[in-house]
Amino acid sequence: MNSIPTINNIYSALEKDLKSKLNLDDDQLRKALSAMTSVFSAQLKLLYLHNEDVMRNLYPDTADTAENGGQLERLGRIRLNRNPRPATAGVYTVSLVGEENAVIRANLTFKANENSNAPSFLFVTDNETILTGSNDMIQIRSFEGGNASLLNVGDELTITEPVIGVEQVVVVESVDEQPKEAEPISDYRQTVLDAFQLEPQGGARTDYRLWAADVQGVRRVYPYVKNGDSGTVQVFVEAAEGDSTDGNGTPSQAILDEVAEVIEFDPDDTRPTNERGRRPIQAILEVLPIDLVPVDVTVTGLDTDTTAIRQSIESNLKIYLSTVRPFISGADLPQNQNDVLYAARLSAVVTDILDSGNFFTDFTLEVNGVAGTSFKFTGSNIPYLRNLIFD
The missing domain is CATH 3.10.330 (Vcp-like ATPase; Chain A, domain 2)
Structure with a gap:
């Protein structure tokens, strides 16, 4: 792309051209055209900048985000059929103590206790549950997405309003869906570039990378044939920083399990079932964390x-x-x-x-x-x- 001239460069070029075309001396030019060339040069500068903006947003490696007036997400929708993935909520099973036939209503809110992993975060029930009075469990969901709302097994929460026949404190028994951070724009851009640059090949290295991109929280995967075992494909997974267990790319077991699932089967349930199989039939799959x-x-x-x-x-x-x-x-x-x-x-x-x-x-x-x-x-x-x- 040609470099953009400065306003002074444009001004000088206009001044020289007008002086030549109108056959004016320096004094006449200065009086008659100074204001006009100032206006023209500023307007032309805007046109140059606009052209640069248009050219930059033709390609995913240089396109700006929609928030900044760019076309990156549009390019992503064309190639990936999606926008950057938003942060997702965590889903948990909690145990509670209550009388038989006591009702936990839908949209009941819970607040994580101060000694939990996400103190003061709010959680909600999506469905009504009638308790049996013995070993009752319900499912709750975090209001906010991202790892800040992650609860651990054993964390306690308190119901934010009195519920007849039910004790206020509940305990997390399992993490059903781990919350995930919003997809970083840099990772989204790279996924779009991969979709443009890599072609599906029926089980080659490129396919494992394209397949793994269907899992939120994955930054990149590194597929290899296992040393000494040509029938085994090892896929090493690097997680996005915000979704890694250590902030350095180590994936959680949940992410590893999801990668294994999408390599086996396309998660796009709008496609016919017989078109969703992925893993080559002869390949043994091992999904592992990076080192x-x-x-x-x-x-x-x-x-x-x-x-x-x-x-x-x-x-x-x-x-x-x-x-x-x-x-x-x-x-x-x-x-x-x-x-x-x-x-x-x-x-x-x-x-x-x-x-x-x-x-x-x-x-x-x-x-x-x-x-x-x-x-x-x-x-x-x-x-x-x-x-x-x-x-």
């Missing part, structure tokens, strides 16, 4: 050292490490290969956020406790920032 590999970074002699600078360095290092991933031949494009972590590039990430007058004297990279200048990540190995040390 985290710790990365330790030491920045020595930082000249201007503040909490804000340290936080920016840590944030940018994590963002960069999230782009270093194993290369899957046949599922990843060669031009996107980024499976080697170089100390020099990681050092440049730190340099990029420092002011021109700030500097550091040394930079050390260790991967899994071993110092070096480059490390290649293969298989199920995923880097994460374990320690950031300032000496």
Whole structure:
């Protein structure tokens, strides 16, 4: 795309062209056309910016979100038939003590107790239940989506209004549906790109990646034929940061189970049943979590050292490490290969956020406790920032 000229560039070009066409001297031009060229140049600048905006939103890798006036979601609807997935609510089974024939009405609300995993969050019943008076269980749903409302087995909640014949406190017995975070725009964009770039091939590596994209909370999968067992396909799953169990990509068992389900069977129930089978009949499937590999970074002699600078360095290092991933031949494009972590590039990430007058004297990279200048990540190995040390 051609670069956009500045308003001064446009102004000068207009001034020169008008002067030539109207045969005016400098003084006449200055008096007669100064205001006109100022208006024209500003309007033309807007047209240039509009054209840039249109061009940028033709393609999913550069398109803005709808919130910012862009077309990313529209491109996603065309290719994926969906918008970014919103946060989902958690669903839980809770036990309660009540008399026989006592009624738990629909839309009854519960508040998580302070000692629970989600203190003060509200939950609701969707259906009416008549108690038997012995070992009664009901199902409740969180009002809000996302992991902030996640309850653990054993957490207690209190009914927010008196219910005749029922004790106020209930206890979580099981997590029926784990809440999930809204799909990050960066993950949605990558899923759209994969849908454009990868073609279904009847059980090749690309298919496992496309199939796994049907599960909310999955950032990426890495499919391989198991070493020493050509009939077994191992699919290593990386969860989105907000839906991982550790904030570094480790998936929950619920996500692993969902990935196994969508690889077996297309979840789109609008299609005929005989068109929804996916896994090749001869393939044995193993769905496994990725393996985290710790990365330790030491920045020595930082000249201007503040909490804000340290936080920016840590944030940018994590963002960069999230782009270093194993290369899957046949599922990843060669031009996107980024499976080697170089100390020099990681050092440049730190340099990029420092002011021109700030500097550091040394930079050390260790991967899994071993110092070096480059490390290649293969298989199920995923880097994460374990320690950031300032000496």
